Amino acid sequence: MEALTKDFIGLEEQYGAHNYHPLDVVIERASGSWVYDVEGKRYLDCLAAYSAVNQGHCHPRILEAMVEQAQKVTLTSRAFRNDQLPLFYEELHALTGFEMTLPMNSGTEAVESAIKVARKWGYAVKGIPAGRAEIIVCTNNFHGRTISIVSFSSEDQYKDGFGPFLEGFKVVPFGDAGALRAAVTANTCAFLVEPIQGEAGVLIPPDGFLAEARAICTEHNVLLIADEIQSGLGRTGEMFAYQHEGIVPDVLIIGKALSGGFYPVSAVLASREILGVLHPGDHGSTFGGNPLACAIARAALRVIVEEGLAERSALLGAEFLERLRRIESPHVRSVRGRGLWIAMELNIAARPVCEALMKEGMLCKETHTTVIRLAPPLTIDRDDLMWAADRIEAVLGRL
Ligand SMILES: *Cc1c(COP(=O)(O)O)cnc(C)c1O
Numbered sequence: 001m002e003a004l005t006k007d008f009i010g011l012e013e014q015y016g017a018h019n020y021h022p023l024d025v026v027i028e029r030a031s032g033s034w035v036y037d038v039e040g041k042r043y044l045d046c047l048a049a050y051s052a053v054n055q056g057h058c059h060p061r062i063l064e065a066m067v068e069q070a071q072k073v074t075l076t077s078r079a080f081r082n083d084q085l086p087l088f089y090e091e092l093h094a095l096t097g098f099e100m101t102l103p104m105n106s107g108t109e110a111v112e113s114a115i116k117v118a119r120k121w122g123y124a125v126k127g128i129p130a131g132r133a134e135i136i137v138c139t140n141n142f143h144g145r146t147i148s149i150v151s152f153s154s155e156d157q158y159k160d161g162f163g164p165f166l167e168g169f170k171v172v173p174f175g176d177a178g179a180l181r182a183a184v185t186a187n188t189c190a191f192l193v194e195p196i197q198g199e200a201g202v203l204i205p206p207d208g209f210l211a212e213a214r215a216i217c218t219e220h221n222v223l224l225i226a227d228e229i230q231s232g233l234g235r236t237g238e239m240f241a242y243q244h245e246g247i248v249p250d251v252l253i254i255g256k257a258l259s260g261g262f263y264p265v266s267a268v269l270a271s272r273e274i275l276g277v278l279h280p281g282d283h284g285s286t287f288g289g290n291p292l293a294c295a296i297a298r299a300a301l302r303v304i305v306e307e308g309l310a311e312r313s314a315l316l317g318a319e320f321l322e323r324l325r326r327i328e329s330p331h332v333r334s335v336r337g338r339g340l341w342i343a344m345e346l347n348i349a350a351r352p353v354c355e356a357l358m359k360e361g362m363l364c365k366e367t368h369t370t371v372i373r374l375a376p377p378l379t380i381d382r383d384d385l386m387w388a389a390d391r392i393e394a395v396l397g398r399l
Contacts, residue, residue, distance in 0.1 A: 030057035107255030108144030109340030122189025142199035173321030
């Protein structure tokens with residue numbers, strides 16, 4: 001390891017909480033699909049900050065919007081109104097069709113907010129007896145890291161040492177519509193689901209699962225909440241992953257690429273009937289809906305639409321998937337994906353493969369020990385993508 005890299009890693013390990021196990025690359029700058037480390041070496045980014053950078057790093061149009069807004073006004077708090085928030089609302093409505101938006105910051109906060117809204121809707125609209133609302137979630141879910149969200153995680157490590165936990169959640173197997181139907185009671189207010197599970201390793205449910213879930217929720221007056229923080233905004237080859245099954249959720253949660261990686265911006269979208277349960281003082285956030293966030297998000301959304309990034313993801317993703325499936329290696333168990341969101345399931349530990357790929361100039365990250373998740377910026381050049389596939393083939397061939 002080069003001296004400079006070692007120094008930065010030393011400081012980080014000494015003074016920072018060790019809640020991550022990053023690859024030993026210290027990134028100093030980035031442009032498009034490429035990042036550069038402190039030694040000046042460049043790498044192709046095949047993770048895109050867990051899909052927060054779908055538009056590519058430091059996209060010039062988003063950067064311009066950010067700088068321009070930062071010179072005007074950055075934070076008013078919701079004690080006052082600002083001129084960016086209404087335009088953000090209007091543009092999100094035009095893009096998604098949802099009637100109302102609740103602006104937040106991190107994805108986790110948006111999920112927390114959706115849970116609060118769903119419970120309140122359960123009491124105020126559905127008429128569930130006080131304190132009895134239930135929310136159904138799926139095995140292998142990832143919705144964030146707060147106490148309430150890890151309360152319904154099926155991952156032991158996410159919970160270990162963090163109890164006591166919140167009540168009111170039921171877990172059903174991901175992709176099992178029968179189990180969902182059986183779990184619904186008169187007190188169920190919502191079913192919270194990732195249309196494709198990202199952190200679990202790009203797990204795609206059986207065809208028809210979401211459509212069936214939609215039907216079950218409609219039949220029992222249960223809110224279908226789609227967490228599209230990672231799957232949304234072009235990643236899967238549609239603007240939103242739920243579109244693959246021609247359904248519309250009642251509540252949509254977005255984040256990550258909503259800012260193109262410039263700033264934490266998230267949102268909960270729903271109908272007037274649902275978000276209308278919130279009244280002044282019920283919920284809030286100092287930074288949520290601030291003019292800087294809104295200006296950045298407006299530019300980030302424009303880039304996704306005007307550069308046709310969902311279409312790019314569909315076309316390039318199909319080609320990349322086919323290329324990866326042609327890799328003949330005893331180490332590869334399966335390759336799955338949708339759009340530019342691909343998981344290679346290995347028979348060996350994925351971490352050393354990611355480390356070897358890093359040495360080849362390509363960055364990706366293991367998830368769940370044996371899975372490599374590939375999720376480059378949707379702006380990636382076709383040639384760069386094929387180069388990445390060649391690197392993977394070479395590394396697997398060597399091991
Ligand atoms: C990343 C992610 C979150 C949490 O978002 P943060 O911005 O990290 O708080 C929630 N749900 C899903 C599906 C995610 O991928």
